Amino acid sequence: METLQKTLSNKTWEDLKKTLTGLLILPDSENYDASRAIWNGMIDRKPACIIQCTDVNDVVTAVNFARKHQLLVAVKGGGHNAAGFAICDDGMVIDLSNMKEIKVDPKTRTVIAQPGVLWGEFDKATQEHGLAVTGGAVSTTGIAGLTLGGGVGWLMGKYGATCDNLLSAQLVTADGEVLQASAEENPDLFWAIRGGGGNFGIVTSFTYQLYPVGTIIGGMVLHPMEKIEEMLKFFRNFTQNAPDELTTYAFTMTSPEGMPMAGMALCYCGHDLKEGEKLIAPLRAFGPPLVDMIGPMPYLQQQAMLDQTVPHGQFSYWKANQLTSLSDEAISTFKNQIPSVTSPRTMVLIEHHHGAINQVAPDATAFRQRESPYDFVIISLWNQPDENDIHIAWTRNFFEAMKPFFSSGVYVNALFNDEGADRVRSAYGENYKRLRQVKQKFDPKNFFRCNNNIVP
Incomplete structure (x- = not known):
């Protein structure tokens, strides 16, 4: 950063500022640290400048300036990507977060x-x-x-x-x-x-x-972790004949009281809610659950349901891959790995993919993860930077244990920035x-x- 600031004079930065409608933020700006903070608190990068754009002209100006001065460019939208691609060291961040029309x-x-x-x-x-x-x-x-x-x-x-x-x-x-x-x-x-x-x-x-999309049926049910194997087998059977209107995830988490939990979350977006109630009745009856939070609700409520589990500023590390199936062996491996989880904030998801998303031809768009029925995602979360190594190691170990059940595909938005070019290629096949x-x-x-x- 010092090298770049010496290379570019104060006048150069002032001239850039005059051409912008938005803000130019430099390392000595009062709002620099707040502006470089993103969702994943583990990402602590220090760009040479941040341009908070207000319109397309600002974006064009930023791109042309960065190209002229050979600056590395990161682009920030919501800043929620776990790998931290929204921020770079010693380059320019083109920040779009104020463009909200x-x-x-x-x-x-x-x-x-x-x-x-x-x-x-x-x-x-x-x-x-x-x-x-x-x-x-x-x-x-x-x-x-x-x-x-x-x-x-x-x-x-x-x-x-x-x-x-x-x-x-x-x-x-x-x-x-x-x-x-x-x-x-x-x-x-x-x-x-x-x-x-x-x-x-x-x-x-x-x-x-x-x-x-009007009122949906959404929410989740929670079971004690001892039920994880039985619950995942139920989840597998329940999702095999699910209608397109019903999307269901299985997951593990720790309750606020410190109790390890297994759960299923769902969203039924069909127009006939009575039919939806019938469809999901077996899921609500299974167990029975310790907690049942499923019912009709506004779609906005469903969309915000998980917000508190992934607050801004947590340290996070992800690993993910699609599964060829949710076999008994895969479920057994999952069951054996999960008790050693190192952080109570960590969640592991198995997302059911079916219906419209899997009916598009794999080459119709660049996104081609349309053939596997399940996606396996580890979202490790913790609060203290000195715990990074232990939680990252646990995440990688769990991921390695599940590899025998993986398909060749991975969702590119779940890739971390240490996974290499081969993993990027595997996302696109x-x-x-x-x-x-x-x-x-x-x-x-x-x-x-x-x-x-x-x-x-």
């Missing part, structure tokens, strides 16, 4: 949203019209990163991945050009940004298709070659490389 058109059931919007903000705006689209499972997640990586969530069985419902996008390329990407304009770029992450440019607006071609066309010098990088 949302325009809903209830007649066409579409919405245009800027990249600083969080899912809670997005859902609030669309739910005013009784509309929604697949949008993760935590309301503080940004729409940009989730969409560009694919986008899984409670509505994916009925309405597919988030990126499946992207109609168009505006983005700024590495050479500072503003382009539109859709099925008609730059279709190769449009294909690539639906799952290919931030490799191809900075998206400055997203246009989505929306769907009628046969789509990787085409992604490299699009990268070569739109970013041949790999300007956008603070991401799960696709090398041109």
